[in-house]
Amino acid sequence: MNFKRSNFFPYKNKYYIDQLGTLLKNEILFSNTNNNFEINEISSLSNLRDNSILFVESDLKIDKVNDKNIHVITNINENKSNFNNITIVKNLNIAYNIICNQLFHHEDQIGFIDEFDFINGSYISKFSQIDKSTEIGKNCIISRGVEIGKNTIIKNNVVIKNSIIGNNIVICDNTSIGTSGFGFDFNKRGSVNLNPQLGITVIDDNVHIGASCTVDRGKIDITHIGKNSMIDNMVHIGHNVIIGKNACIAAQTGISGSVMIGDNVTIGGQAGFAGHIKIGENVIIAARSGVTKNLRNNSVVAGFPAIDMKEWKKNIIRQRKNGY
Amino acid sequence: MNFKRSNFFPYKNKYYIDQLGTLLKNEILFSNTNNNFEINEISSLSNLRDNSILFVESDLKIDKVNDKNIHVITNINENKSNFNNITIVKNLNIAYNIICNQLFHHEDQIGFIDEFDFINGSYISKFSQIDKSTEIGKNCIISRGVEIGKNTIIKNNVVIKNSIIGNNIVICDNTSIGTSGFGFDFNKRGSVNLNPQLGITVIDDNVHIGASCTVDRGKIDITHIGKNSMIDNMVHIGHNVIIGKNACIAAQTGISGSVMIGDNVTIGGQAGFAGHIKIGENVIIAARSGVTKNLRNNSVVAGFPAIDMKEWKKNIIRQRKNGY
Amino acid sequence: MNFKRSNFFPYKNKYYIDQLGTLLKNEILFSNTNNNFEINEISSLSNLRDNSILFVESDLKIDKVNDKNIHVITNINENKSNFNNITIVKNLNIAYNIICNQLFHHEDQIGFIDEFDFINGSYISKFSQIDKSTEIGKNCIISRGVEIGKNTIIKNNVVIKNSIIGNNIVICDNTSIGTSGFGFDFNKRGSVNLNPQLGITVIDDNVHIGASCTVDRGKIDITHIGKNSMIDNMVHIGHNVIIGKNACIAAQTGISGSVMIGDNVTIGGQAGFAGHIKIGENVIIAARSGVTKNLRNNSVVAGFPAIDMKEWKKNIIRQRKNGY
Numbered sequence: 001m002n003f004k005r006s007n008f009f010p011y012k013n014k015y016y017i018d019q020l021g022t023l024l025k026n027e028i029l030f031s032n033t034n035n036n037f038e039i040n041e042i043s044s045l046s047n048l049r050d051n052s053i054l055f056v057e058s059d060l061k062i063d064k065v066n067d068k069n070i071h072v073i074t075n076i077n078e079n080k081s082n083f084n085n086i087t088i089v090k091n092l093n094i095a096y097n098i099i100c101n102q103l104f105h106h107e108d109q110i111g112f113i114d115e116f117d118f119i120n121g122s123y124i125s126k127f128s129q130i131d132k133s134t135e136i137g138k139n140c141i142i143s144r145g146v147e148i149g150k151n152t153i154i155k156n157n158v159v160i161k162n163s164i165i166g167n168n169i170v171i172c173d174n175t176s177i178g179t180s181g182f183g184f185d186f187n188k189r190g191s192v193n194l195n196p197q198l199g200i201t202v203i204d205d206n207v208h209i210g211a212s213c214t215v216d217r218g219k220i221d222i223t224h225i226g227k228n229s230m231i232d233n234m235v236h237i238g239h240n241v242i243i244g245k246n247a248c249i250a251a252q253t254g255i256s257g258s259v260m261i262g263d264n265v266t267i268g269g270q271a272g273f274a275g276h277i278k279i280g281e282n283v284i285i286a287a288r289s290g291v292t293k294n295l296r297n298n299s300v301v302a303g304f305p306a307i308d309m310k311e312w313k314k315n316i317i318r319q320r321k322n323g324y
Numbered sequence: 325m326n327f328k329r330s331n332f333f334p335y336k337n338k339y340y341i342d343q344l345g346t347l348l349k350n351e352i353l354f355s356n357t358n359n360n361f362e363i364n365e366i367s368s369l370s371n372l373r374d375n376s377i378l379f380v381e382s383d384l385k386i387d388k389v390n391d392k393n394i395h396v397i398t399n400i401n402e403n404k405s406n407f408n409n410i411t412i413v414k415n416l417n418i419a420y421n422i423i424c425n426q427l428f429h430h431e432d433q434i435g436f437i438d439e440f441d442f443i444n445g446s447y448i449s450k451f452s453q454i455d456k457s458t459e460i461g462k463n464c465i466i467s468r469g470v471e472i473g474k475n476t477i478i479k480n481n482v483v484i485k486n487s488i489i490g491n492n493i494v495i496c497d498n499t500s501i502g503t504s505g506f507g508f509d510f511n512k513r514g515s516v517n518l519n520p521q522l523g524i525t526v527i528d529d530n531v532h533i534g535a536s537c538t539v540d541r542g543k544i545d546i547t548h549i550g551k552n553s554m555i556d557n558m559v560h561i562g563h564n565v566i567i568g569k570n571a572c573i574a575a576q577t578g579i580s581g582s583v584m585i586g587d588n589v590t591i592g593g594q595a596g597f598a599g600h601i602k603i604g605e606n607v608i609i610a611a612r613s614g615v616t617k618n619l620r621n622n623s624v625v626a627g628f629p630a631i632d633m634k635e636w637k638k639n640i641i642r643q644r645k646n647g648y
Numbered sequence: 649m650n651f652k653r654s655n656f657f658p659y660k661n662k663y664y665i666d667q668l669g670t671l672l673k674n675e676i677l678f679s680n681t682n683n684n685f686e687i688n689e690i691s692s693l694s695n696l697r698d699n700s701i702l703f704v705e706s707d708l709k710i711d712k713v714n715d716k717n718i719h720v721i722t723n724i725n726e727n728k729s730n731f732n733n734i735t736i737v738k739n740l741n742i743a744y745n746i747i748c749n750q751l752f753h754h755e756d757q758i759g760f761i762d763e764f765d766f767i768n769g770s771y772i773s774k775f776s777q778i779d780k781s782t783e784i785g786k787n788c789i790i791s792r793g794v795e796i797g798k799n800t801i802i803k804n805n806v807v808i809k810n811s812i813i814g815n816n817i818v819i820c821d822n823t824s825i826g827t828s829g830f831g832f833d834f835n836k837r838g839s840v841n842l843n844p845q846l847g848i849t850v851i852d853d854n855v856h857i858g859a860s861c862t863v864d865r866g867k868i869d870i871t872h873i874g875k876n877s878m879i880d881n882m883v884h885i886g887h888n889v890i891i892g893k894n895a896c897i898a899a900q901t902g903i904s905g906s907v908m909i910g911d912n913v914t915i916g917g918q919a920g921f922a923g924h925i926k927i928g929e930n931v932i933i934a935a936r937s938g939v940t941k942n943l944r945n946n947s948v949v950a951g952f953p954a955i956d957m958k959e960w961k962k963n964i965i966r967q968r969k970n971g972y
Contacts, residue, residue: 109801180820194856206516214858463789498860557884611920611922
């Protein structure tokens with residue numbers, strides 16, 4: 001899904017590709033540019049955008065980016081010969097942070113500007129679009145760029161930012177949508193080293209989200225909750241997570257960043273997921289499972305590390321019998 | 325405990341029993357009515373109310389409901405001969421949803437109306453009753469029907485709805501009381517298919533509830549926290565949960581719907597409970613336990629699935645010794 | 649770290665040591681006082697304050713407190729001969745509660761007074777000190793005594809009380825800082841028996857705290873989060889916890905009271921810690937670990953009870969192979 005990034009994250013400074021050297025200074029090991037353009041966007045491999053920078057952290061053999069104005073920034077030297085427009089840097093996180101913090105305003109650095117109307121007890125950004133049929137409770141904040149469809153119910157003390165919210169959705173009290181993901185370089189800690197989170201959260205029609213949940217927005221692209229999904233209280237959904245249609249997720253479950261979940265999944269309470277794994281369709285995950293690996297369609301798992309539920313039950317019985 | 329449902333959930337439409345056919349249409353498989361009355365209420369098996377509909381999802385041999393104006397709606401064909409006033413439906417959840425959504429206004433559908441006074445930084449419903457000695461912080465919402473007793477402290481950003489709160493209670497910041505339970509038909513997902521949650525939360529005197537907790541209200545009856553109970557931060561309590569006196573529940577524990585917990589129970593942090601189980605009195609549950617079965621009085625358990633704590637410790641030692 | 653307690657907890661009544669008998673009445677088993685002074689403070693063993701009461705719950709051989717006006721209150725009879733100024737009580741929690749509730753106003757009893765300015769949508773105590781460069785969102789409450797440094801970002805619906813917050817810090821939506829710890833006598837339950845929590849939370853420069861977190865303040869001293877630490881969403885940090893520099897703590901982890909954590913620790917999501925344990929420097933704790941014991945510097949652990957990660961992985965493989 002594409003969205004207009006500057007609706008949410010206003011441009012801060014304008015740069016051309018030939019200014020990267022000024023921005024990144026000693027971070028640059030090598031740079032080759034035959035195409036100078038004004039940088040308007042950032043890309044991910046799954047969503048290439050025109051006039052953008054693409055940050056690549058793996059060894060890519062094929063130049064996917066030929067047809068657009070895209071400059072690759074990478075810390076992988078092997079990419080050097082595969083791209084025409086490329087900058088090799090020492091540390092990709094540092095390069096990402098420097099560039100994104102200069103290009104875009106965002107809520108994790110001083111100076112982010114929004115303007116609110118105070119309507120019926122909630123703060124509604126002048127730069128948001130909310131259908132008149134949608135009902136918003138008290139003490140909510142709807143920040144810039146947010147779009148909300150028809151007949152959606154936002155209860156009280158809800159914070160929604162950097163999100164596109166559909167129709168007939170219910171979001172319960174004290175929940176935060178579109179919050180900053182937890183992305184950073186393990187060796188560079190502290191608030192100022194958090195990777196700018198410049199994506200959004202997209203919530204499809206008929207989704208229910210319980211009380212005191214947090215749904216982080218995507219880092220570059222989106223965090224997505226599919227149609228008809230139902231999420232209980234105190235569920236945490238990390239950045240870049242993609243959840244299919246008809247998910248049912250019970251309370252206090254946590255889904256780490258970049259997990260992909262297929263349609264019709266049922267997840268018990270207090271379950272957890274390792275980051276970047278892929279869960280198939282129709283999967284059932286028992287309460288308190290710790291899922292550490294990809295799961296095929298129709299899997300039924302339990303335990304930590306989560307295994308087939310029948311095996312898990314057998315193991316429990318065997319352990320009891322043998323006194324383990 | 326009985327409460328006046330319409331204090332919290334105003335009547336939406338009035339129906340008589342002989343209009344059920346119009347409401348439920350093709351959902352009805354069989355109907356037998358010799359008693360037509362105006363439907364004012366919904367009943368549960370543990371709390372039969374006059375002029376009500378009782379939704380029954382199990383095979384009940386005895387007609388408990390003879391002495392009141394009660395019409396049974398069930399999906400169990402075997403109930404047909406046991407009740408005089410009965411409607412058999414294809415799907416009990418759908419029937420429940422259609423009827424309750426027509427009978428009562430509630431917060432999970434568009435059009436719920438409340439009126440607030442803004443008092444000292446918080447929104448207090450004109451239809452709530454709060455003792456003058458009770459202190460309420462900033463940015464709270466106290467919704468319609470809520471009653472709060474004497475010398476209770478409600479801190480900041482607290483949402484209380486559909487609840488009766490006693491005396492000398494402390495409810496800490498960012499907590500939500502009386503939120504919607506997570507009840508639905510597994511095969512019918514999406515916000516519009518959530519079962520209307522038409523019960524309340526009752527909190528007895530001297531209870532302490534920490535920060536960022538959620539306590540769902542009952543579906544038809546109550547969620548109950550007994551006198552002198554102490555609940556730490558980020559605890560989730562599901563709908564219909566009954567907790568006795570003097571409970572002590574540490575942080576991040578989650579209690580699934582319809583769990584019953586006796587008096588004097590001590591529960592460590594990050595514990596979890598399967599739904600609908602019964603925990604006796606004086607039970608001690610170690611931190612991070614996953615309780616899957618009923619527990620007798622005076623049980624002391626640990627692990628997942630939770631077992632006797634001594635056995636659990638022996639198992640750990642044995643596993644270590646044998647290299648498991 | 650020392651702080652001015654009365655900035656946060658105003659004096660309620662003034663007492664002299666020779667009035668302890670009137671306050672504690674039948675709770676006193678023995679008392680010996682050759683030094684009468686006005687009680688202005690409470691001490692801990694790690695932070696002795698002048699003109700204070702020191703509550704001691706262990707057998708202390710040496711009189712550490714000779715050089716200050718300190719009166720010891722203890723329930724350990726063996727301390728009798730080690731201190732000159734001492735009161736032996738039946739129940740130390742009761743004595744602590746009686747004295748502290750009389751000496752200091754605090755937020756868990758009726759009558760705590762604060763005065764707020766309403767600034768840009770948030771309530772800011774007249775008794776707080778916030779640098780002008782710091783940005784505060786909507787619906788926040790900053791309570792009395794709170795100090796916040798430069799260029800800090802407080803997002804929306806954040807509650808901060810009893811805290812000293814440094815520079816360049818980010819605190820995300822719906823988080824509560826400086827909340828009441830969960831301290832009490834296991835045999836005396838109920839809101840009125842909660843130990844007064846009279847310490848503060850100290851957060852050092854460049855810390856990031858995610859959304860919907862709770863950080864309890866110290867009971868007598870401080871809860872401390874060290875410089876450059878990064879904390880994800882829905883993390884609970886109990887009272888008296890000390891976290892070193894550069895910690896990285898993923899979502900939904902809970903840290904029980906009085907845990908001490910060294911510098912450069914990495915903690916996965918949904919981990920838990922038993923209270924009062926000590927974690928060394930550079931420790932790595934896998935997601936969903938339940939840490940029950942002290943951990944040495946450079947430990948890498950997983951599982952519950954947490955053990956060396958390599959052992960844990962071997963165990964998992966062995967169990968799978970042997971069908972456990």
